[in-house]
Amino acid sequence: MSSEARRTQLRRGAVAFWHAVFQSFSFVAPAGDVAILLIGTAAFALGATPLAVLLAWLIYGLWIVVPYEFSKYIVNAGSYYAYSARAHGTLGVVALWYWMLEQITGPAFGILGLAGFLYLISPLISRIPYLWIAFAVIIWAFGFILSYLGIRPSLEYLMYTGFAEALFLFISALIIIAMLGPRNTWVVWTPEPLNWNWAPVFFGAIFSILDFTGLGTATTVSEEVKDPRRIIRWAIVTAWILSGLALIVPSYALTVGWGVNQMSSYASSPDPGLIVYMKYLGLPGWALLVAFTINSYFSYMTAKYNAVSRIWFSSARDGLWFRRLGMDKVHPRYKTPYRALIWFASIILIINIVTGIIMGPTNAGIWLLTFAGLGIIAVHIVANTALTVYSYRNGMLRTNWLKHGLIPTVASILGAVVFFYSVYPLPSYPYNVAVIASFIWLVIGAVLAIYYWRRHPDILVNAGLSYE
Template sequence: MEKVSESKRLKRNAAGFYPLLGQAIAMISPLGAVAATMTGAAGYALGSLPLAYVISIIGVLIWINTPYQFSKKINGAGGFYTFNSQGAGPRYGLIIGYMMWFSYFMVITNAILFTSGVFIPGTISYFLGINIGNYTWIPIMTAFLIIITIIAYLGIKPSLAYSFTASAIEIILLIITSIVIIVALGPKNTYVPFTTGPAHGFAGVGVGMVLAIFSMSGSSAVVTLGEEAKQPRKNIKKALLISFLITGVVFVLTSYALTVGWGINRMNKFAASSVPGLIVADKFLGLPFTILLFVFIINSLFAGSLAPLNTSSRMIFSMSRDGLGPSLFSRVHPKHKTPYIAIIIIAAVAYFISLIAGILIGPYDGFVYLVSASSAALFIGHILSNFGLTKTYMRLKAFKPTLHLIIPLIATIILLIAMYYSFNPPAYPVDYSIITAIVFIILTLIAVLIYAKKHPDKIKNAGKSDMLVQDELMEGKL
């Protein structure tokens, strides 16, 4: 049997269940999601925000069915690229691989820009009344990115250890904050936020649900750690499911606490505030705890930037190792066993894209532009993967209509609705982000088809290296 050279393998057995769980939760970035995505969802769902999150739990459970089912049979550093290449076909998988890579890459750009250019200046302005300047975010973002790059460079173990610790603290802080607020309100607690009344119908709840689903969707990025995981077929799908269950329950609890804490009938002003979560925390728990919360929100956004750097670097590494990406990206550090060239270059490019977006259209609009481009690619990539799952299980002769056809179809419908409400009507700068994502996807499609026509033998290598490593893992040789 063919083997993958030791010099082109990532660190074996580096991640057990708990580190994988930390990576899955870190990609969701619970405190960061509360600061950013939950605030956005409140702008539509208003006082019915908790209802939007309850419904979104069903949506996310359907959403993660596809990576969960794939992970039962196929694992590797390429994640969705390997899934679809080995299941639905090489061309199909390569196109999806670059689309999903683009989405995770853009998560890095929007996360570092939001943290340095929106959240930190907004918090300082509200609580201290100080404007830190128009360009102070640049050195903050520079330091921020250098640190996460170093951690990613040094190996997957320190990255995952950090992610797990940070994720555990985030969850605990959100639970404490929510319980204190709910207990303090006593008889003022009510079931009303779990109805459509405060949102004046289901339309607002529906849009809020879309954003809520997006805020919990990041756990699927853990599939790119298939080569470095212990018992990947068992632990990756387990981390996917449990991370979703934990964050889903916590998000419902937190959304309710913040809604009743802010005021059900005042939620129209919630989203307009720069840092509503911290304002509510300050009201009920005092300034010292709010400062602690602020620190860990920054930490959450930090972990939420590190996770996609690990994910995107492994995806491009996997494609390049198969000869379907720049060969430079297939290099593995001899000591740390990380795709270090990919990590450094991706981090550098992400930095300059964030810098250009922040300078040209401002940090907030830049963040919206980058996160919307990421969303568009993510939605389309997942839709195509839903169809890929059906074809894969038919090929494997293990097809089950409910798991491999009906649920993926429902997930596709949810994603199409999400795309409609997220990007219609198009408004600045979202319209430009859609154009960016579509242009990238079209260019990828053209490039893959041309390459496949000119090099039909090479395109067949898509996902091959991951599968060779997986086969050896299954045989107990690694």
């Protein structure tokens, strides 16, 4: 049985290519990046921000080689966890544990991020005590309900709104570029605005690399996609291309539209994207960006519920710790991993509300996302290693040394560089607490892997099998 594909409990063939594309694309939430999050990149890359975003996109292209290649051989909702487990059981345990760090802290982007964004639009809102909790609960409940009701309705929503968002960002950026006329310049694609100093460009790219995180999550719906071994890998590539169009072109428009030599003030502005859109596209353009940014948060949360519930379901099905909580069960009607959804929803609501009350929604969101960023980089490094190990153990490495050996190794090195500069120098309080706690979490993951390797090898040997 261990060498054969098993029958999935999820709804087989419920969704198709474009659904899978926007499961991945929605994690990027490009409108949110355009409106606010490019600030992190601009703070270092300044007038070379478009170059930094382009480099980040290309680097992340190396990272998606792993899900692209693994999806040819393994069909499993566990995604990177399952892939790592098939390479070696201990890698699966480590990948799952590291990913959990991102999974329980990353939702702060949506749950707390929405409140922070609305506060920027209307400072009057921020003066109403604890109003942010209402925003948090609304977006939390929206994503949960949509994901609970089935994979198809949730991905239909992501597909239609995601396509509209990508189209708006691309076309609006082209309009701004056309309006700039002779102010258009090629220098933003070089380090010239930084006196040809490449270091700030790469440092700025670190922040944009994290903006592209999640492009591989089409793999989490692989058991529910028609012809997954063919469709999933092309869905990932398509989502990567769409995200590039939705972020790289707008980053150019925003940089030149703001002023190449004035980007230091861009980085210090709380809502520079909205300011540029108001300047060039007026109230209609501003309002549409606001609407699509809000939708980005809702889409992200829906995609997050879809992905995490299936990863936890997959690990529970394999007999890891989630099984004791009944997460290996699917809804009899909707065929969704509803128990995993309920557990995940409960955990993240508590974490976000408690940290939001203690630190305020904006600071709490940044604090939690520090955990998330470090966790997801660690997952990518483990998965990159897993592809090389899997290829070697199955006798494929000699003929696939470039895709299965060299590229994953380079991607891991780049991931380690991003990880290093994300924690060094150690940030000030309370973010240093998040960094230290993340390191402790990573060490615990290694201990758990050794424990399962010695005490439960029977669980690890069949972990991550294909389900079709």
